[in-house]
Amino acid sequence: MRAMRIRQPGGLDRLYLGSATPPAPGPGEIRVRLRAAAVNFRDGLVAKGVFPAADGLIPLSDGAGEVVEVGPGAGFAPGDAVVSVFHTAWADGHIERGQLTASPGGGADGFACDFVTRPAGHFTHAPRGLTHGQAATLTCAGVTAWRALADGHVLPGARVLVQGTGGVSLFALQFAKAAGAVVIATSSSAEKLARLRALGADHVINYREEPKWGQAVLDLTGGLGVDHIVEVGGPNTLAQSLQAARTGAHIAIIGAVAGFTNDTMPFALVQAKRLRLQGVTVGSRKDQLDMVRAIEANGIEPVIDRVFPLEALAEALRYQDSGQHFGKIGIEI
Numbered sequence: 263m264r265a266m267r268i269r270q271p272g273g274l275d276r277l278y279l280g281s282a283t284p285p286a287p288g289p290g291e292i293r294v295r296l297r298a299a300a301v302n303f304r305d306g307l308v309a310k311g312v313f314p315a316a317d318g319l320i321p322l323s324d325g326a327g328e329v330v331e332v333g334p335g336a337g338f339a340p341g342d343a344v345v346s347v348f349h350t351a352w353a354d355g356h357i358e359r360g361q362l363t364a365s366p367g368g369g370a371d372g373f374a375c376d377f378v379t380r381p382a383g384h385f386t387h388a389p390r391g392l393t394h395g396q397a398a399t400l401t402c403a404g405v406t407a408w409r410a411l412a413d414g415h416v417l418p419g420a421r422v423l424v425q426g427t428g429g430v431s432l433f434a435l436q437f438a439k440a441a442g443a444v445v446i447a448t449s450s451s452a453e454k455l456a457r458l459r460a461l462g463a464d465h466v467i468n469y470r471e472e473p474k475w476g477q478a479v480l481d482l483t484g485g486l487g488v489d490h491i492v493e494v495g496g497p498n499t500l501a502q503s504l505q506a507a508r509t510g511a512h513i514a515i516i517g518a519v520a521g522f523t524n525d526t527m528p529f530a531l532v533q534a535k536r537l538r539l540q541g542v543t544v545g546s547r548k549d550q551l552d553m554v555r556a557i558e559a560n561g562i563e564p565v566i567d568r569v570f571p572l573e574a575l576a577e578a579l580r581y582q583d584s585g586q587h588f589g590k591i592g593i594e595i
């Protein structure tokens with residue numbers, strides 16, 4: 263049975279096709295035939311050796327497929343469509359940072375393989391109506407976007423800003439629209455801005471043409487600013503986000519796709535606007551269950567840009583590095 267693995271020290275050219283033979287499921291376990299995975303920024307860092315990983319680690323946090331065998335008391339049935347959970351130790355509620363280390367594709371084997379046998383709690387049912395390929399995109403980017411909006415308690419009519427057209431931002435756009443919010447989205451090209459509009463964005467801004475887009479957001483909102491910001495740009499976009507924020511706004515601090523060169527905090531704006539900056543580390547299994555319910559209730563379909571075969575994982579990660587994609591990059595297994 264196939265399994266992509268990472269030879270240490272890492273590097274995209276050090277991914278290789280090996281094998282894995284998972285055991286029969288014991289009590290509380292399920293065996294899953296994986297049909298799809300998806301790549302995330304973190305998977306690239308793990309594969310390149312930027313994040314430490316065991317020699318021979320099977321990468322990828324996101325996997326979906328069907329249950330083929332169940333152990334006693336597992337709570338799933340053969341044939342169930344399932345999707346992996348990012349933080350296998352985080353069922354619900356509060357958890358300490360130090361307890362989140364063994365997540366699949368990082369501290370433990372992930373899903374770039376044909377079969378796994380895992381505790382049933384490492385999966386949830388996939389949303390009804392989605393393909394395995396669509397479901398596989400939810401584990402990291404979907405739950406992160408869900409948690410960002412849930413932490414902010416986004417209500418109908420709220421103004422939400424999303425940045426760029428990566429996986430997290432497009433899920434945030436879709437969830438925010440489902441919640442009845444007004445969405446302002448930024449991107450780097452006219453073509454991507456048009457696609458954002460087609461996906462439901464109410465207003466779009468080209469951040470290349472308008473590097474001071476914080477003021478553009480204020481102009482679009484009658485000088486008030488937005489109630490919620492899904493901050494994936496990082497230190498290099500935060501100053502514009504603080505400008506764009508309404509007094510009392512919630513800012514979900516998630517990623518750094520725009521780099522780390524300008525890591526300063528406009529302290530005065532945070533204080534004067536009484537802003538609430540909240541870090542996000544994906545979410546719990548309960549967050550994933552809530553997100554699955556919302557996807558089913560609203561008929562949300564993940565946006566997939568391209569799909570690569572399992573053996574072409576390095577190519578998929580290079581494509582992700584190019585930043586050309588709109589939404590998720592999938593892996594067919």
Ligand SMILES: NC(=O)c1ccc[n+]([C@@H]2O[C@H](COP(=O)([O-])OP(=O)(O)OC[C@H]3O[C@@H](n4cnc5c(N)ncnc54)[C@H](OP(=O)(O)O)[C@@H]3O)[C@@H](O)[C@H]2O)c1
Nearest residue numbers: 303406426427428429430449450517518519520542543544
């Ligand atoms: N904290 C967490 O729990 C968590 C979870 C998941 C992801 N993350 C992090 O969140 C970030 C986004 O993840 P992702 O999976 O959505 O990444 P992604 O799919 O790789 O996003 C890439 C996109 O970012 C956009 N981008 C690049 N520079 C930008 C800039 N200056 N301003 C605005 N957008 C810019 C580009 O879109 P355009 O061409 O449209 O501008 C690009 O296509 C990453 O840093 C990731 O590591 C964190």
